[in-house]
Amino acid sequence: MIKPKIAVHKFSSCDGCQLAFLNMGESLLALADRVEIMHFAEAGPVDENASVDIAFVEGSIATQHDLERIQKIRANSAYLISMGACATAGGIQALRNMADTQQWIAGVYAQPEYIDTLDNSEPISDHVKVDLALWGCPINSQQIITTVRDLLFRVTPKPERDKLCLECKRQQQVCVMVSRGESCMGAVTQNGCGALCPSVGRGCYACFGPAEDANCPALANRLEGLGLVDREIAQKFLFINSAAEPFQSTGNKRKQS
Amino acid sequence: MREDLSFLARDNFPTLLTTLQEAGYHTVGPQLRDGAIVFDTLNSVDQLPKGIHDQQAPGSYRLEKSDSPRLFAWANGPQAIKPYLFTPREVLWRSQRSKTGELNFSTVEPEVKPTAIIGVRPCDIAALYLQDKHFLQQEKVDPYYKKRREQLLLIAVNCTHPTNTCFCASTGDGPQAHYGFDIVLTELDDGFLLEAHNQRGGALLEKLPVQPATEAQQQHAEHALTHAAEQQTRQLPGQNLNDALFKNLQHPQWQKIADRCLGCGNCTAVCPTCFCHSEGELAALDGQSSEHHREWDSCFSPGHSYIHGITIRPDTRTKYRQWMTHKLGGWHAQYGRSGCVGCGRCISWCPVGIDLTAEAAIICGEGDKDE
Numbered sequence: 001m002i003k004p005k006i007a008v009h010k011f012s013s014c015d016g017c018q019l020a021f022l023n024m025g026e027s028l029l030a031l032a033d034r035v036e037i038m039h040f041a042e043a044g045p046v047d048e049n050a051s052v053d054i055a056f057v058e059g060s061i062a063t064q065h066d067l068e069r070i071q072k073i074r075a076n077s078a079y080l081i082s083m084g085a086c087a088t089a090g091g092i093q094a095l096r097n098m099a100d101t102q103q104w105i106a107g108v109y110a111q112p113e114y115i116d117t118l119d120n121s122e123p124i125s126d127h128v129k130v131d132l133a134l135w136g137c138p139i140n141s142q143q144i145i146t147t148v149r150d151l152l153f154r155v156t157p158k159p160e161r162d163k164l165c166l167e168c169k170r171q172q173q174v175c176v177m178v179s180r181g182e183s184c185m186g187a188v189t190q191n192g193c194g195a196l197c198p199s200v201g202r203g204c205y206a207c208f209g210p211a212e213d214a215n216c217p218a219l220a221n222r223l224e225g226l227g228l229v230d231r232e233i234a235q236k237f238l239f240i241n242s243a244a245e246p247f248q249s250t251g252n253k254r255k256q257s
Numbered sequence: 258m259r260e261d262l263s264f265l266a267r268d269n270f271p272t273l274l275t276t277l278q279e280a281g282y283h284t285v286g287p288q289l290r291d292g293a294i295v296f297d298t299l300n301s302v303d304q305l306p307k308g309i310h311d312q313q314a315p316g317s318y319r320l321e322k323s324d325s326p327r328l329f330a331w332a333n334g335p336q337a338i339k340p341y342l343f344t345p346r347e348v349l350w351r352s353q354r355s356k357t358g359e360l361n362f363s364t365v366e367p368e369v370k371p372t373a374i375i376g377v378r379p380c381d382i383a384a385l386y387l388q389d390k391h392f393l394q395q396e397k398v399d400p401y402y403k404k405r406r407e408q409l410l411l412i413a414v415n416c417t418h419p420t421n422t423c424f425c426a427s428t429g430d431g432p433q434a435h436y437g438f439d440i441v442l443t444e445l446d447d448g449f450l451l452e453a454h455n456q457r458g459g460a461l462l463e464k465l466p467v468q469p470a471t472e473a474q475q476q477h478a479e480h481a482l483t484h485a486a487e488q489q490t491r492q493l494p495g496q497n498l499n500d501a502l503f504k505n506l507q508h509p510q511w512q513k514i515a516d517r518c519l520g521c522g523n524c525t526a527v528c529p530t531c532f533c534h535s536e537g538e539l540a541a542l543d544g545q546s547s548e549h550h551r552e553w554d555s556c557f558s559p560g561h562s563y564i565h566g567i568t569i570r571p572d573t574r575t576k577y578r579q580w581m582t583h584k585l586g587g588w589h590a591q592y593g594r595s596g597c598v599g600c601g602r603c604i605s606w607c608p609v610g611i612d613l614t615a616e617a618a619i620i621c622g623e624g625d626k627d628e
Contacts, residue, residue: 162558174295
């Protein structure tokens with residue numbers, strides 16, 4: 001049997017999504033049995049220019065070097081998966097898209113001339129065709145396992161689409177918004193984390209990005225009713241997935257008003 | 258004055274729980290968790306929400322504590338019986354590939370203990386009967402639900418403290434329970450009025466240190482229940498809204514609701530009669546085994562109306578319309594009554610406080626009342 005070849009590439013990111021592979025436990029051995037890992041610098045194998053069947057890409061496009069690399073990776077990959085909030089939506093570092101990047105660099109670094117960066121942090125899909133997007137900050141091992149298994153079965157992967165609220169209710173968590181007036185993004189966010197924050201009594205931070213048919217203006221109104229001012233509401237939407245619509249437009253509207 | 262009512266003094270209330278435990282029941286009852294009254298394993302009556310009152314309003318649920326010795330001076334919490342029978346997530350069957358490549362399927366039988374739930378409300382019993390109609394009284398019986406249902410003993414508690422969002426009096430499902438329980442309690446200041454509904458309940462009652470209920474105690478209970486019905490301010494614009502709703506499918510109010518609605522589906526998850534679920538497959542990475550599961554779904558989820566490349570209800574306007582027209586209209590033809598039991602959970606637990614009764618009244622219009 002010829003094993004499918006995979007690669008795990010890193011762009012501008014914290015490496016947290018790659019841990020979804022490394023934290024798999026026994027499943028990592030099962031994975032290594034079924035695919036040939038050609039490139040995964042954090043785990044050992046390095047062959048960045050290898051031709052692969054599946055490329056997992058972590059991180060956003062943030063430097064001139066990234067721009068060139070992603071084109072090569074796309075050309076070398078039959079199926080390309082953006083992995084996590086950075087690769088899929090620009091990540092937390094896309095907050096800089098709303099600021100003057102050069103001014104920040106000048107303010108932070110003693111020798112700003114050494115910093116090579118683009119003005120914006122952009123998702124992989126802004127630059128090359130992405131076959132599948134995995135949301136999450138970070139993604140979890142089950143997302144990888146399900147995706148790889150589906151692809152090995154030659155089935156189109158079907159990522160989670162339910163809203164976080166539905167999973168929160170399945171777990172019978174008490175709604176933090178209704179019972180405590182806590183601001184929670186669950187009603188506009190995709191499930192994926194298993195309602196992690198509500199399960200410890202906190203509101204959702206929207207790590208898994210906007211849900212389909214997310215009614216962000218209505219949630220913004222509700223957050224206002226809970227006592228949040230426009231600046232705070234804007235920060236809720238312009239956070240981990242600030243560059244993703246419809247978070248971006250609702251956040252910007254509140255930011256400007 | 259009725260001869261079949263007994264009185265259990267407050268000090269003797271723990272005997273009800275211990276009697277059930279000695280009879281081998283896993284006992285479940287209301288208790289405090291994370292600022293709400295939830296149903297969970299009840300090992301001691303000390304776990305019951307003594308002196309706790311709920312203040313509910315559209316989109317809001319708060320608890321308060323008083324010095325009252327009462328254990329059931331509240332209306333309800335986010336869930337009651339539903340998760341015990343129609344579980345939020347369960348594996349239905351497994352498949353395993355044999356060495357010769359054949360697939361072997363095996364049913365996953367739920368492990369069920371005889372379970373006694375204490376403190377169920379009349380609205381939740383009405384909802385249970387609706388779920389029974391869906392899961393048991395159709396051509397195909399759901400074996401998972403059935404197995405759990407057969408092991409259930411119910412100690413109902415009549416509702417003397419309805420909250421702002423309750424409207425069971427208008428749907429005819431409360432505040433007094435008339436069917437579906439083994440024993441029903443009405444809480445008084447100094448104890449409980451008890452009534453057995455069946456042989457099992459009668460046998461249980463005989464083991465408790467009860468006395469015949471006095472006329473004064475019966476009058477107190479009756480008064481409390483009349484008062485509980487009178488306190489309710491909300492109501493649906495009629496018992497059967499089928500015609501009124503389906504006549505108004507293009508009503509502009511549907512869009513006005515959709516502008517506020519988050520489409521989160523919380524109304525359907527807390528609704529004690531909603532039964533929608535999705536099924537899915539979780540294959541092991543080695544491709545040799547797989548688990549087939551089902552989990553709570555909602556008519557607000559993107560997959561609910563997806564059929565062969567088409568999403569029948571793509572927007573919140575049509576999703577909300579589906580929820581209300583089915584619940585208050587379509588159920589009459591399907592199950593012989595409305596799908597609403599007036600518990601008000603969909604109003605309280607809606608994060609943006611959409612009020613089913615108010616929206617139904619607007620959509621059905623003043624002239625469409627059938628009462």
